[in-house]
Amino acid sequence: MLFPTHLLVAALLGRVSRLSPLWLVVGTAVPDVVDKPLGAVGVTALYHSIGHSALLVVVALPLALSGRIGLSVAAGWALHLLLDTVHVVLNGRPGDAVFLFWPVVTPTDPLALPPGSFFVYYLWSPSFFLEVALWLTAVGLLARHVTGGEYASSRDRVD
Template structure:
C-alpha cells in the first residue's frame, strides 16, 4: 500500500475511535497517527534497501512481535510520564499499517506473503525483483498522451469552433 493509503486508513480509524469516545481528533493525535502509519516503512525500508541490515523491507517493525514489544514499552513509559502522550493514536496508526499490508495477500490466499507478521520466528516473504518493486513508481509519471475520449472531445470542439467562426454553423 502507498504511504497516503496507510495515512488515510489510519486517520479514519483514529477519527472513528475519537468519535466513539465523544471527542474530536486532536492535532497532536493526528500527528501521532500519521507518524504511526508511516513508522514501519520509515524503519524497515532504509535498513533493508539502503544499509542491507535487514533481509527485506517488511521485517523488523512489520512484525507483530516487535509491535507488541514496542507498544508495551511505550505504554510503560507513558504511564510513568507526567505528560499526556497520544500513544493510542500512534498504536492505531502503527497497527493499521500492519493490517493494511496484510489485507491484499490474505484476500488472495497467499499466507506465505504475510509471514513478516511473525518475523523472526518465520522467515520473511520472498522479495520480488527490485525492478518490479519500482515499476509502480514509473506509472505515476504524467503521460503526455491524453486518452482518446478526451482527445476526441477536444478535436470535435475545435471543428465546431472553426465551423462557427467561418459562418458555416447555424445558430439556434
C-alpha cells in the same frame, strides 16, 4: 499497500475516532520508515522486517498504555500491519503474512522487491483496486466536507 494509502487510512481513522490523527499518521508511517531504508541498503533481506514485526508488541503495549499520544502511535502502527496483512492475503500470497513474526519466521519465497519495482508489480492487483476505492472514498468525503455536505445542498435550495 502503498505508503501514501497507509497515511490516508490513518488520517481517516483519526477523523472518526478519539485518537489523534497526527499521531495515528506518525504510527502508521513507522514500519516503512524503518524497514524500507534497511532493505534498500542491504541491512535486511526483506522490506518487511523489524518495523513490520508483530513481535514488537513488547514496545507497542507500553507505548499504548502511556497516554493518548502513545495509544495513537501504537494504533497507527497496528493499522499499518493490518493493512499490509490484508494486502498480501488479498493478492493471493497469504503465506507471506508470516512477516508479522520476523525474525522468528520469514516467508519461504518473499516478494523482496524494492519500492519502485514493487509499485509496477502492484498495479492492477486486487489490493490495488482496494486502494483505489479507499482513495475515492476519501476524495468523496473531502468533497462533501468542503461543500458542506447535505446542509449546503438544502440551504442553497430555492423552494
